[in-house]
Amino acid sequence: MTGKLSLRGVRKSFGDTEVIRGIDLDVGEGEMVCLIGASGSGKSTLLRCINLLEPVDDGTIRLDGVDIAEPGLDPRPVRRRIGIVFQSYNLFPHMTAAENAMLAPRRVHGRDRAALMGPVTALFRRFGLADRMDHYPDQLSGGQQQRVAIIRALAMEPEIMLFDEITSALDPELVGEVLDVLRQLHRDGMTMILATHEMGFARELADKVCFLDGGVILEQGPPSSLFSAPSQQRTRAFLSRVL
Ligand code: ADP
Ligand code: MG
Numbered sequence: 001m002t003g004k005l006s007l008r009g010v011r012k013s014f015g016d017t018e019v020i021r022g023i024d025l026d027v028g029e030g031e032m033v034c035l036i037g038a039s040g041s042g043k044s045t046l047l048r049c050i051n052l053l054e055p056v057d058d059g060t061i062r063l064d065g066v067d068i069a070e071p072g073l074d075p076r077p078v079r080r081r082i083g084i085v086f087q088s089y090n091l092f093p094h095m096t097a098a099e100n101a102m103l104a105p106r107r108v109h110g111r112d113r114a115a116l117m118g119p120v121t122a123l124f125r126r127f128g129l130a131d132r133m134d135h136y137p138d139q140l141s142g143g144q145q146q147r148v149a150i151i152r153a154l155a156m157e158p159e160i161m162l163f164d165e166i167t168s169a170l171d172p173e174l175v176g177e178v179l180d181v182l183r184q185l186h187r188d189g190m191t192m193i194l195a196t197h198e199m200g201f202a203r204e205l206a207d208k209v210c211f212l213d214g215g216v217i218l219e220q221g222p223p224s225s226l227f228s229a230p231s232q233q234r235t236r237a238f239l240s241r242v243l
Contacts, residue, residue, distance in 0.1 A: 010059035037212035083158035089149035143174030
């Protein structure tokens with residue numbers, strides 16, 4: 001089975017240090033895959049490689065069967081198909097929530113405000129923020145700003161979404177509303193990969209959990225087996241620290 005996204009032998013070095021050391025990963029259409037592992041294990045770098053923010057040194061990344069990591073290919077069309085949201089939401093402070101969400105589709109697809117207003121309004125409604133569209137970022141809570149950042153990525157109509165520890169900077173009482181957005185996206189069939197420290201969430205919803213250690217996937221499987229009966233000593237040690 002190859003699935004929606006399929007990585008084989010992906011490697012990435014920074015200078016002399018190889019931080020992604022031969023990763024194979026399959027993500028099926030509509031699946032949610034969670035990447036867990038200690039700080040520095042390579043989760044962010046792997047996500048950045050998948051949407052070509054970092055060029056890989058070796059290996060293949062197939063999206064619908066086509067290798068997108070082939071040297072010399074224009075990364076921009078791929079980045080439109082694979083959205084990414086980071087821990088720091090970085091909304092433009094001088095633009096309203098709706099303007100932030102419309103910016104990339106206006107630039108990239110050349111669509112005007114009037115044409116975008118319908119679909120963008122629908123996204124704000126879908127995620128419970130219809131009454132916040134005309135607010136500026138500093139008038140929104142951290143959780144609301146992160147939800148706007150997710151809407152901004154969804155406005156590009158991506159086929160896959162990557163989330164890099166998007167709840168890590170939030171006050172604990174705001175984490176739930178952002179996880180609810182992920183839950184809803186998963187229910188609606190979005191294919192997604194999350195780097196996360198939210199083990200309860202991964203356990204509840206992931207189709208597959210991958211434990212990264214030193215730039216390799218040391219162990220992967222459904223949450224029921226990875227959390228309850230990890231086969232590797234290093235996975236057990238990590239889980240005993242975080243669970
Ligand atoms: P994680 O997200 O799991 O914490 P990262 O992917 O951020 O891990 O980092 C993996 C390793 O790669 C770390 O040792 C980090 O210092 C290193 N690294 C990440 N980005 C760069 C970079 N741009 N230049 C040099 N080293 C980097
Ligand atoms: Mg990281």
